[in-house]
Amino acid sequence: MESMPVNWEALDSLVVDFAKSENLIEDSISSPSSSPSSPSSPSSLSYRSRLLIRQIRRSLEIGDVDAAINLLRIHAPFVLHDHRLLFRLQKQKFIELLRRGTAKDRDSAIECLRKELAPCALDAYPEAYEEFKHVLLALIFDKDDQASPVANEWSERKRSDIAGLLSSVLRAHLHAYDPVFSMTLRYLISIHKGFCFRQGISSPISDLTERLLLEERDPPATTEESLYEAPPFDEVDIQALAHAVELTRQGAVDSLRFAKGDLIQAFQNELCRMKLDVPMLDELVHEYCVYRGIVNSSLTSRSASCIQSPGKPLEIYQQDCECGSSRGCSVDIAYKSVDHPDTETSICNAEMSGPQVTNADNLSIQCADVESRFAYEVIGNREDCSTSETHQAENYKGSQRSRSHSIGPRNRRKRWRGRTEKLDFGHDDSDTVSSKQELITPTPAVNPEGLEEQQVLVKHSPPENFKKKGDCKYEIVLEMKELVSKGMAAEVVEEVNTMDPNFFAQNPLLLFQLKQVEFLKLVTSGDHSSALRVACSYLGPLAASDPALLKPLKETLLALLKPNEDALAKGVPLSVLATSLQVAMGRRLGIEEPQLMKIMRATLHSHNEWFRIQLCKDRFEGLLRIDTLKEINTPLLIDVTSKANADTSTTGSSQITISSSSRMPEDGGSPSQVSSRDVICDESAILKVMEFLALPRADAISLLAQYNGNAETVIQQIFA
Incomplete structure (x- = not known):
């Protein structure tokens, strides 16, 4: 389950749509009129x-x-x-x-x-x-x-x-349905629970799913028509709805009748009856948004990211970033105006005050190279960082080289508002409820360092717990992720080696992927000699030490034979590689990946396995955008990546076994194990067994496989 590849860019889009629809976020520089509660907003x-x-x-x-x-x-x-x-x-x-x-x-x-x-x-x-x-x-x-x-x-x-x-x-x-992401999560968790139960395996995310998706459902809405009349609906629709949202056949008929035969509307009605723990959902979304750089992790005005001196290991850098909390140190940063907001700006060394510490700790945090993407916030917020005249440029050559390639402005990140609901329905009847009722839902704060969670009231302000020690680490990881997303693999390798020379020694697969991107980029630009130098210096030795990389290496070298094609498009998707690097660097710095990522990997894996057993395609995956979550372009290294992820996961999918059906041979001998896929079952026979015996599709197929696909024989044997 941990090795399931996911299109994180698609998940980003779903999560942002959800947060905007629920008025949980706002742009840092947007006006109040752009919130979903504004009449001009489409939602x-x-x-x-x-x-x-x-x-x-x-x-x-x-x-x-x-x-x-x-x-x-x-x-x-x-x-x-x-x-x-x-x-x-x-x-x-x-x-x-x-x-x-x-x-x-x-x-x-x-x-x-x-x-x-x-x-x-x-x-x-x-x-x-x-x-x-x-x-x-x-x-x-x-x-x-x-x-x-x-x-x-x-x-x-x-x-x-x-x-x-x-x-x-x-x-x-x-038609006030919940946002698509909310419905998608309900559906995937429901399938995951059912799959684990039927296959007899333990869920690696049961502690999350049991709390997030509640067992209780809202009562169904029913029509006034008689329940005894024959349903005018296709049996395929009835069975699809019944098993998608765990209804009885009669319940599916009633739901379709209420929706006037509209399968999609009936499906949405039934999904929204499932109850989610809303505060927990908001917490998971917030944690994911911070991790992915969608919302600000701390003060919206924070304008500098802390960069350690060249050659300083990430472990020491982590200690320095945590000094304010672990040793009671304070960081004083004075402001100095920025004359040229469109150019790169240098930031001083932080002045540390506190007790004497070890030699390693004397490597003070140095805030350097705040790019133009921070200029807006530096000008607008004068309490955080400044330019120091004592800055020594020679200490930052390694950092400056990669950071001169500025990436998107940080002020484009959203601000987390929390679930503040202001109800103003604009009526003047004194006998009715007050025309303005403000309801603030307690939203659990998310702690990026895994500390104890606490309940806070959120009202148009980001949670305070992100003003703590993790900001520096989050910023450096997000910057590396964004550089990879822009295809700047060589700069990322140089920057990471500057920070921690041992990082790629422990993550050789990531180094191979990054150098693969660099190679393909050089081939696309026509610089074949430089591309071959990268292959000789990195790709060859890495493949020699890991035989699993030989095949991807050969396929990568084929790009030299097709100079007119975009070789980079055939490599590892940059978004996938960026996320892999983010997770690896985050773990190195003590930043665990958000729980929502674990939920999506496990539930999407269960979705794949469940419909593989069903021998059919999910009719609702397009509506819920599950298909886009699985859309990963065929890369040169995707199989190797999945294998590596599976090897490092604590709870893998090795527990999952698909049981085959047994069938008595015609000669009366002992039963032999026959896969249900060996018998081609007619769709009408499957539906007939499902309808008469009220069985899930997989069980109906399994029974039909035992009796050569004959539905009448199956029904006779069951009722005999």
Whole structure:
């Protein structure tokens, strides 16, 4: 599972879309009007609809039925036109009035019975009047009497049930579906859990998935049509929906009926019924965004990255970056104006104050070479760094050479806002809920150093824990990642060797890949002599020490024979290589990769294996952009990379075994193991067995394989 290649650029896009849709981030230099809550934003309608649904859900969950009804009357009156839903709301309102226990509220409950609940019970649905008479017993039985015949009506579980039901109805009618990434995560985790359970293997991410995807689901929205009529839907759609979101066949039929036969809409409705731990999801997204450089890790004004002196090992550099926390040192950096924001700017040595430390620690942190990408922030924020007249350029030659190739401006990174929800639905009815209700959801802060997590309230400001010791390390790793993404492999090798001469000795595969990129880049530019020098100096010796690299080396050298083609396009995708380097350097510096990356690797692997067993293609992977997450261009070294990742992983996929079906041979001898792929099963036979026996597709195929693909024989044997 750890070796599963993932298109991290596609995941970046999904995550950013999610964060923007949920108003979790904002551009550092953007105006407030660009948030999703702004009327000019394309996603504002869906965002406001989701906020409305959340507010109605919360009102019902705390027993404030009147507030929920008022919001529905103003923003979704069609719900109140459905007497089935209105009856359930009025019944819950009656119970909540009684629950308050005062004489005034009891009188209000009786008034609710006479004017609202009784009239609605007459035509809500056939059983409504019986339910009405039953709920009258709440007038004489106490809410704390667990043995009473109306103990279920008093249960607070009723609140969450009706809140979930209304959420399902509103979501479908308002098309207020969760962002694609949220639905994709639900789907992949659901498949992962089912795959591990059926294959009898332990999940390496069970501690995450069990907390993230809750077992509880919202009640399904159903139509008023009779459940006994024959479903006018294709059996293929019914079975696809049933097994994609773990429904019974009748449940899938009901869902399709509610969606008027639209399979995609039914699928979205069912996915959004699954409940995610929202604070945990926000935490995972934030951690990933910081790791990938999508959002600022610390103060938005921080403008310098700390670079150690040439030849200084990463271990010592890590100690220096941590000095402020581990030894109580402080770093004083004064500001000096920048005259030329478009040119590279030098930053002084940090002045360290504190107790005497070891010789290694005397290698002070030196902040150098803040590129033009930091100029904007240096000008706008005067508390962090300055230019020192005592800067000694000779100490930074190695760093300057690579850092002169400036990369994208850091101020383009987003600022993390957190889940701050401001509900302003703009009505003036004094009897309704307040027109402005600000709700702040506690969002767990993410600690990049793996320290104990803590709960904080986030309101339009980044979490404080990223103002700690990890900023320098994050910046250096992100800079190397971005340089690789731009194809600057030679500069990256030089820079990394300057920082830690032992890094590539421990990661020879990364060095081979980087030199492979450099070789192909030289070939593309027509400089064949320099390309051959790279091959002789690096690629050849590395392949000689690792036989697995010989084949990629031969294929790489073939680029010399096709000078008119873009050789670089056939190499390892730069985004894949950049992420590999980021992970390796991060681990070297004590930065663990985000948990979201582990979840995606494991769940995408399970998705592949699950549909390989099903012998079919996932009908929903395009909708959820799962196909783009798996889109990795065929590189020259992808198999070797996957093998190396698998060898270094703590929990690999070696546990996974696909059991074959057994079949009795015609001569009556002992059963022999026959793979279900050896028997070609007709699609109609598969569907027939799935329908009659209520089996998953894989089990149906396995049974058909035992009986030569004959569905009638399978059914007869089961019921015999």
